[in-house]
Amino acid sequence: MKKVYVLGAMLLSSLLLMSGTARAEVKVGDDVPEFKLVGSDGKTYTSEQFKGKQAIVIAWFPKAFTGGCTKECKSMREAGETLKQFEVAYFTASCDDVKKNMDFAASLDLDYPILSDPDKSFAKALGCLSPRGVSSRWTYYIGKDGKILHIDKSVKTASHGADIAAQMEKLGIAKKN
Structure with a gap:
């Protein structure tokens, strides 16, 4: 009987923590x-530097x-020429x-x-941020106005670069002239 109380208390504690x-x-x-945030290029990037100027994909x-x-990162590198056709700053990010x-x-x-x-x-x-303490594999599309346009929670790593380009096209993100 004591085991049941201990297990019940542990379950309740876990639920409260979660x-x-x-x-x-x-x-x-x-x-x-x-x-x-600091980028792998050593530069610091802020939300304010893009607002009103450029869309962002993270x-x-x-x-x-x-x-x-x-x-995922290689896919984005391989799609670089296509991604650079858009008026967007794009990044990968991690913790x-x-x-x-x-x-x-x-x-x-x-x-x-x-x-x-x-x-x-x-x-x-x-x-x-996942319960494991690392980020989930999600991609955020942010408009020039600083508003979230789309969140992709079903990233396919091997085709992500091309998928980002297709999503930017769907969202109407401007292309460079």
Whole structure:
């Protein structure tokens, strides 16, 4: 009987802990939370520098130097010429530290920056921080006005670069002249 009470108490404690860590997610139409993140190129990027000037795409991945994340980043590199036709700043992002993302970007010869969110504040603000403490593989499309246009939660790593281009076309993100 004592085991039943102990198991019940453990279950109740787990449920309470889980409910306290529920994440609030931004939705389409919401303002993007403010961010200030360092990229693998050593530059600092902020939400304010793009507002009113340029759309943004941020493709989150869980962890540098892993199989799916490598495929995703390579796919975006391979679609670079197509992505650069749009008036958009595009990035991948993770909760890895800047040094790790710099090394990862260099190992893949990326032509775009990986943003680092080591304190996980931006991932939390977006709602894409998973219970495992890494970001979910979600991609955010943000308009020039700073509003969330679309959130892709079904990323296909091998075709993600082409999928981003197709989604930007659907969303009507302007192309460069």
